[in-house]
Amino acid sequence: xxxxxxxxxxxxxxxxxxxxxxxxxxxxxxxxxxxxxxxxxxxxxxxxxxxxxxxxxxxxxxxxxxxxxxxxxxxxxxxxxxxxxxxxxxxxxxxxxxxxxxxxxxxxxxxxxxxxxxxxxxxxxxxxxxxxxxxx
Numbered sequence: 001x002x003x004x005x006x007x008x009x010x011x012x013x014x015x016x017x018x019x020x021x022x023x024x025x026x027x028x029x030x031x032x033x034x035x036x037x038x039x040x041x042x043x044x045x046x047x048x049x050x051x052x053x054x055x056x057x058x059x060x061x062x063x064x065x066x067x068x069x070x071x072x073x074x075x076x077x078x079x080x081x082x083x084x085x086x087x088x089x090x091x092x093x094x095x096x097x098x099x100x101x102x103x104x105x106x107x108x109x110x111x112x113x114x115x116x117x118x119x120x121x122x123x124x125x126x127x128x129x130x131x132x133x134x135x136x
Contacts, residue, residue, distance in 0.1 A: 037091075041084030041115040048077040048122050057128075074126030078119045085116025 053072040058065060089112035092105060124130045 037084045037088050038111060038115070041081050041088070041119070044077040044080035044084065045115065045118050045122065048074040048126070068128035070128050071126040074122045076126075078121070078123030078126055081119030081122060082116050083119075085112050085114070085119055088112035089116060 051073050055070050058067045092108040
C-alpha cells in the first residue's frame with residue numbers, strides 16, 4: 001500500500017466532510033442556525049393551537065364587569081416565534097448576496113416575516129387583546 005502524505009488543511013477546504021456533504025464550487029453551505037430558527041419558530045406557532053393554559057381575569061369598572069382570558073402558552077409561543085422570526089429577518093437582511101440566489105433570499109425574508117407576524121398574533125391572543133375565531 002502506498003504512503004499518502006498529510007493533506008493540506010487550509011480554512012477554505014472541505015476535504016474532511018463526507019463525500020455526500022461536500023459543497024460544490026460556487027455553492028454556499030447552508031447554515032444550521034437558520035434551519036434551527038425556522039424549526040423552533042414553527043413549533044412555537046403550532047403548540048399554542050393545541051395546548052392552552054388559561055386564566056380568567058375579571059374586572060369591574062362603573063358597574064360593568066369585563067372578563068379577559070389570558071393564555072400563557074400563547075404568550076410564550078408568540079414571544080418565542082417573534083424572536084425567531086426577528087432573528088431570521090436580521091440574518092436574511094445581513095446575509096451574503098449571491099447573484100443567482102435572489103429567489104432564495106426572498107423566500108427567507110417571507111418566511112421570517114410570516115413567523116414574526118404570526119408570533120405577534122399569538123402574543124396578542126394570549127394577552128386577551130384579540131380573539132381569533134376558532135382559536136378562542
